[in-house]
Amino acid sequence: MRERRWRSALSLAVLALVLSPLVTDRDSFPLSTHPMYAHDRGDVAVFRTVEAVADGQPATLSLALIAETDDPLVAQGRLRDSEARGELATTCARIATRVADDDERFRRAEVVEVVRLTIELRSGERLEREVLARCAIG
Amino acid sequence: MRDRLTLTPVAVAERLALWRILVAGFVTIYVAVRSPVFLGLRDRPPAEWDGVGPWAWLDRAPMDPVLVVLVGIVVVTGAMVAAGVWHRVIGPVFGVATLLLLAARSSYGQILWFEPLIALHALVVAFAPAADAWRLGDWSAGDDEPAMRYGHPLRLAAVLTIATYVLAGVAKLRIGGLEWLRGDTLGNHIAFSATRLEVFGERTPFLADAALALGPALTVGAVVVVAVELGAPIALLGDRWRTGWIVAVLAMHLGVAATMFIVFPYHVTGIALLPLFDARPSRWRRWPG
Numbered sequence: 001m002r003e004r005r006w007r008s009a010l011s012l013a014v015l016a017l018v019l020s021p022l023v024t025d026r027d028s029f030p031l032s033t034h035p036m037y038a039h040d041r042g043d044v045a046v047f048r049t050v051e052a053v054a055d056g057q058p059a060t061l062s063l064a065l066i067a068e069t070d071d072p073l074v075a076q077g078r079l080r081d082s083e084a085r086g087e088l089a090t091t092c093a094r095i096a097t098r099v100a101d102d103d104e105r106f107r108r109a110e111v112v113e114v115v116r117l118t119i120e121l122r123s124g125e126r127l128e129r130e131v132l133a134r135c136a137i138g
Numbered sequence: 139m140r141d142r143l144t145l146t147p148v149a150v151a152e153r154l155a156l157w158r159i160l161v162a163g164f165v166t167i168y169v170a171v172r173s174p175v176f177l178g179l180r181d182r183p184p185a186e187w188d189g190v191g192p193w194a195w196l197d198r199a200p201m202d203p204v205l206v207v208l209v210g211i212v213v214v215t216g217a218m219v220a221a222g223v224w225h226r227v228i229g230p231v232f233g234v235a236t237l238l239l240l241a242a243r244s245s246y247g248q249i250l251w252f253e254p255l256i257a258l259h260a261l262v263v264a265f266a267p268a269a270d271a272w273r274l275g276d277w278s279a280g281d282d283e284p285a286m287r288y289g290h291p292l293r294l295a296a297v298l299t300i301a302t303y304v305l306a307g308v309a310k311l312r313i314g315g316l317e318w319l320r321g322d323t324l325g326n327h328i329a330f331s332a333t334r335l336e337v338f339g340e341r342t343p344f345l346a347d348a349a350l351a352l353g354p355a356l357t358v359g360a361v362v363v364v365a366v367e368l369g370a371p372i373a374l375l376g377d378r379w380r381t382g383w384i385v386a387v388l389a390m391h392l393g394v395a396a397t398m399f400i401v402f403p404y405h406v407t408g409i410a411l412l413p414l415f416d417a418r419p420s421r422w423r424r425w426p427g
Contacts, residue, residue, distance in 0.1 A: 060339035
């Protein structure tokens with residue numbers, strides 16, 4: 001009986017801790033409010049990506065060429081970090097080398113551009129394209 | 139009614155042992171496969187560090203070797219916990235290291251919503267007598283007598299799973315208000331995920347366009363999501379309630395995957411939901427009941 005009581009008390013204490021963000025409204029780890037998909041991201045969003053330009057026409061590079069990953073979150077994070085550290089020129093050059101070495105599809109491309117795109121989410125319309133870094137391929 | 143409630147706090151050793159193997163196995167594989175991401179945190183700008191949870195006391199990012207050591211400890215001890223080796227000593231090391239590693243990732247602002255539950259479940263496994271059966275060198279079922287020491291950890295784990303869904307449902311209504319139920323925010327997230335993939339030249343989720351074309355009908359989806367999350371405690375009633383809720387929540391996760399390409403691996407593999415199944419030995423013998 002005593003064992004049951006203290007085990008139940010322990011479980012209740014842990015449960016109270018996990019539910020405490022309901023009262024504190026404080027998001028932490030692992031005590032989280034779990035606000036997944038709760039916030040609206042707005043009608044317009046900003047993304048960083050990398051494009052190869054041939055005859056003035058930009059074409060998006062693959063995640064593998066941009067950041068050697070298959071995860072868009074990782075690629076987005078690496079470009080953001082690179083921009084924050086002021087290292088976009090180096091990142092751009094590294095990507096250009098990968099394009100020159102590995103990809104048949106972009107053989108005609110002359111330059112690689114790291115860009116910041118402002119996009120209207122519902123329509124997919126590109127409202128703004130700002131070049132953050134540009135480097136030659138090969 | 140009490141007898142019908144699932145999660146009776148007694149279970150045989152092998153039931154907890156099975157869950158130990160699944161949780162520790164999952165964490166080991168997850169961290170090993172994603173180790174480049176965890177190790178890549180060392181390259182993040184120090185200014186992005188904002189310590190959360192067990193790191194809240196630290197106003198600067200830990201030194202690089204700390205992350206390397208944590209990844210190593212989680213992978214090695216995770217494998218040992220799955221195997222049931224020296225559980226009383228290795229278990230707590232595994233649980234605390236898992237918490238520290240996943241919290242470190244969140245401290246850099248990269249939040250994955252399924253990770254808090256993984257950390258909590260790893261801690262439950264870590265401090266429970268989860269290796270009294272099915273361990274390396276002794277693959278027996280352990281003590282045949284159902285006991286509270288095996289049932290309580292499973293009951294706690296089940297309630298933690300339920301709590302995280304309730305928290306998610308409350309957050310939607312607290313942040314978005316009843317407006318969230320209109321479906322616009324849900325549509326906004328679907329559009330955001332699809333656009334993010336599109337700017338990287340990736341294929342967009344195959345049901346994203348169809349979902350967005352629903353327009354106002356997305357309201358139904360939003361209402362169902364909140365109902366499933368806030369209604370999670372009905373799973374504790376057991377039997378058909380539990381099964382029905384689990385089917386609904388898996389359908390919800392599959393819907394998220396099909397419209398946003400966002401997968402909650404710990405949940406869709408069923409590991410997060412397994413403790414919900416009846417802990418009574420009579421049911422265990424007919425598991426999954």
